[in-house]
Amino acid sequence: MMDTFVMRHLPALLIATPLFAAFLMPLVGNAGRTVRSAWVFLGALLTSAIGLALAWKVLATGTVLYVFGAATTQQALPPDAAFPIRIMFQVDALSALMAVIVSLSSLGITIYSLAAESKQSGLETFYAMLFLLIAGVLGMVVTGDLFNFFVFLEISSLAGAALVAYRVDDGVAVEAGLKYALLSTVGALAVLTAIGILFAQYNALNLASLAARLQFTALDKVALVLLAVPLAMKCGAVPMHFWTPDTYTTAPSSVTAFLVVSSQASLYALFRILFTLYGHLVQFSWATFGWFLIVLGVLSMFIGVTMAIPQKDVKRLMAYHAVSQTGYMLLGVGVGLAVLGNAEALKTYGKTAMAGGLFHIINHAMYKGLLFLTAGAIFLRTGTRNLNRLGGLGHTMPWTMVFFMIGALAIAGVPPFNGFASKLLIYESVFRFSPFLSIIAMVVSILTLASFVKVFHSMFLGPPRAEFAEAREVPAPMFIGMALLALFVVVAGLMPQPFIDHLISPAVDALVDRSGYIAAILGGR
Amino acid sequence: MDVTQTLQTGSGAWNPLLWLLALAVALALALAIRSRGRKDFREGNGRKPFISGNEEPGNAGGHVPASNLYWGFLESLKGYYSRLVPLHTGVPTDYVAWLLGVMALMLVIGLTI
Numbered sequence: 001m002m003d004t005f006v007m008r009h010l011p012a013l014l015i016a017t018p019l020f021a022a023f024l025m026p027l028v029g030n031a032g033r034t035v036r037s038a039w040v041f042l043g044a045l046l047t048s049a050i051g052l053a054l055a056w057k058v059l060a061t062g063t064v065l066y067v068f069g070a071a072t073t074q075q076a077l078p079p080d081a082a083f084p085i086r087i088m089f090q091v092d093a094l095s096a097l098m099a100v101i102v103s104l105s106s107l108g109i110t111i112y113s114l115a116a117e118s119k120q121s122g123l124e125t126f127y128a129m130l131f132l133l134i135a136g137v138l139g140m141v142v143t144g145d146l147f148n149f150f151v152f153l154e155i156s157s158l159a160g161a162a163l164v165a166y167r168v169d170d171g172v173a174v175e176a177g178l179k180y181a182l183l184s185t186v187g188a189l190a191v192l193t194a195i196g197i198l199f200a201q202y203n204a205l206n207l208a209s210l211a212a213r214l215q216f217t218a219l220d221k222v223a224l225v226l227l228a229v230p231l232a233m234k235c236g237a238v239p240m241h242f243w244t245p246d247t248y249t250t251a252p253s254s255v256t257a258f259l260v261v262s263s264q265a266s267l268y269a270l271f272r273i274l275f276t277l278y279g280h281l282v283q284f285s286w287a288t289f290g291w292f293l294i295v296l297g298v299l300s301m302f303i304g305v306t307m308a309i310p311q312k313d314v315k316r317l318m319a320y321h322a323v324s325q326t327g328y329m330l331l332g333v334g335v336g337l338a339v340l341g342n343a344e345a346l347k348t349y350g351k352t353a354m355a356g357g358l359f360h361i362i363n364h365a366m367y368k369g370l371l372f373l374t375a376g377a378i379f380l381r382t383g384t385r386n387l388n389r390l391g392g393l394g395h396t397m398p399w400t401m402v403f404f405m406i407g408a409l410a411i412a413g414v415p416p417f418n419g420f421a422s423k424l425l426i427y428e429s430v431f432r433f434s435p436f437l438s439i440i441a442m443v444v445s446i447l448t449l450a451s452f453v454k455v456f457h458s459m460f461l462g463p464p465r466a467e468f469a470e471a472r473e474v475p476a477p478m479f480i481g482m483a484l485l486a487l488f489v490v491v492a493g494l495m496p497q498p499f500i501d502h503l504i505s506p507a508v509d510a511l512v513d514r515s516g517y518i519a520a521i522l523g524g525r
Numbered sequence: 526m527d528v529t530q531t532l533q534t535g536s537g538a539w540n541p542l543l544w545l546l547a548l549a550v551a552l553a554l555a556l557a558i559r560s561r562g563r564k565d566f567r568e569g570n571g572r573k574p575f576i577s578g579n580e581e582p583g584n585a586g587g588h589v590p591a592s593n594l595y596w597g598f599l600e601s602l603k604g605y606y607s608r609l610v611p612l613h614t615g616v617p618t619d620y621v622a623w624l625l626g627v628m629a630l631m632l633v634i635g636l637t638i
Contacts, residue, residue, distance in 0.1 A: 182617050183621065186624060186625075190628065221636055222632065222635070224635060225631045225635050226628070229624065229627050230624065233624050233627075240624050240627055242612075242614075242619070243620055245613075285638050288634065292631070306602070306609070307613070309595060310599055312591055312592060348535065387592075388590040388591050388592050390591075391590075416544055420539075421532055421541075424532070424534055424537075425534050425535075429534070429535055429536070431536070450595065450598075454591055454594045457594065458594070461588070462587060493541060495530070496541070497531065497532045497533070500532065
């Protein structure tokens with residue numbers, strides 16, 4: 001009976017659990033460090049379990065609809081109503097993919113943070129904000145309502161900014177938090193304006209309902225731009241990426257790792273807007289907006305990696321690589337969007353390109369999260385992120401070195417790690433669209449490898465340095481957090497096809513099948 | 526779920542387990558060749574690596590810092606970097622300006638199609 005209740009209310013519990021964990025955190029924190037740590041672990045474990053259970057349910061049975069306040073959770077339309085008025089979550093295979101990413105990442109990252117942040121003060125606030133960030137990101141990927149999306153975007157942005165500025169003793173962190181908050185607020189203002197434009201015209205906020213009514217008027221075009229550009233900025237696409245290195249560098253590493261996931265939720269929203277909301281309109285130029293993504297992707301890939309190479313701060317270097325890797329996702333899905341109107345091209349390579357792009361999202365969340373966590377481990381033991389000062393740590397931190405190697409080889413697309421599998425899908429499918437783009441993607445991978453060879457050499461190789469003689473392996477929670485992410489990187493690399501079959505392909509189909517998304521809400525109406 | 530499945534890319538295929546098998550075979554071959562080498566060789570024993578007749582440098586100070594790596598690459602792309610790096614001003618209002626600029630450009634493109 002309990003099983004049935006939980007399974008029926010999974011979408012609501014997915015948001016309620018981290019919110020509950022966040023709001024009780026100040027109270028639980030008073031009970032001592034052990035109780036607080038246990039509460040954090042339990043909150044993260046439960047949220048992840050619910051996220052994975054929801055994803056499993058969606059992939060096994062199809063889209064899950066959850067309507068708040070209705071007689072039954074599946075009653076999308078009130079009796080005799082022409083359009084949905086209630087708040088609802090609509091979890092299709094694409095949302096399920098994102099829920100898996102958030103669930104796995106948040107668990108590994110939270111466990112890691114238990115040791116990494118243990119010496120800091122104000123941890124009740126830190127974890128309250130971390131759970132709010134997790135709730136915000138989860139809400140962004142499961143909601144079927146545009147205004148709700150804005151609310152969750154704001155929750156994640158504000159919690160993210162607070163976490164970036166968490167180490168207030170470092171003025172740079174506060175500055176980075178302010179930059180993140182400013183950019184997020186300006187972006188959110190544009191998103192809210194777009195939602196207002198759509199609501200004024202169509203009297204609806206529900207995504208499926210709006211998708212069914214959209215006419216592609218001049219105002220709709222303005223709304224599209226006001227939605228798409230800020231979301232591209234939030235995912236760190238060049239030339240709106242400038243906040244990324246500033247923010248990722250100064251935030252605590254566990255926060256940085258989750259900010260990567262938060263950026264990917266914006267990427268999800270960008271794809272959702274372009275495909276589900278606008279993608280079906282005959283007046284909508286698939287090629288134009290496909291090339292919008294492709295151009296952003298190529299710029300992000302190339303400028304991201306070339307800016308990374310000269311960096312001396314390891315986290316700043318990794319932040320530029322995060323920009324670069326986002327480019328691969330934009331390129332893969334952009335090619336899919338560009339050929340959306342061409343059934344033959346979509347079938348022969350468009351869907352494969354999209355699969356590569358979406359597979360790269362989950363792969364990137366894991367290996368980039370892992371890399372940021374290893375950078376945090378190094379900082380914890382040495383007190384510096386400066387690559388000119390570091391060296392010889394392979395002697396004293398061998399496990400951290402192994403985890404770094406796994407992440408570095410994965411991001412560079414070296415087989416047999418997961419980054420290679422998703423990049424291979426992108427290379428081969430994009431080559432059929434434009435060989436030039438594919439070659440750029442391969443060159444960027446080579447430059448990525450070169451950049452991480454430099455980091456590996458600078459941090460781990462060479463004779464032991466006297467100033468880091470006290471450096472030793474990280475505590476168990478940090479080790480476990482890194483091991484969880486590393487395990488995914490290896491497993492997804494060694495057996496990519498089951499991931500494609502059971503997680504990625506359904507997500508691609510869900511992204512392309514807008515009529516299925518609309519029908520889940522409106523039925524025949 | 527068949528975990529040994531080959532990844533189909535549309536134009537080709539990739540099986541990491543076969544790749545690992547090939548790697549293991551190559552490793553076994555390398556070890557077999559190595560085992561046919563001189564058995565009487567021992568490290569040390571008065572032998573030194575030959576570095577064009579130079580003395581082998583000691584470990585102390587042997588680490589090359591990160592800034593010294595890829596010097597040639599950065600030097601050859603000096604023109605590119607001299608334009609790209611100054612764009613990263615660190616000024617928040619500049620960041621907002623880029624966002625608004627891209628938005629304006631896309632509005633012009635969007636409204637003309």
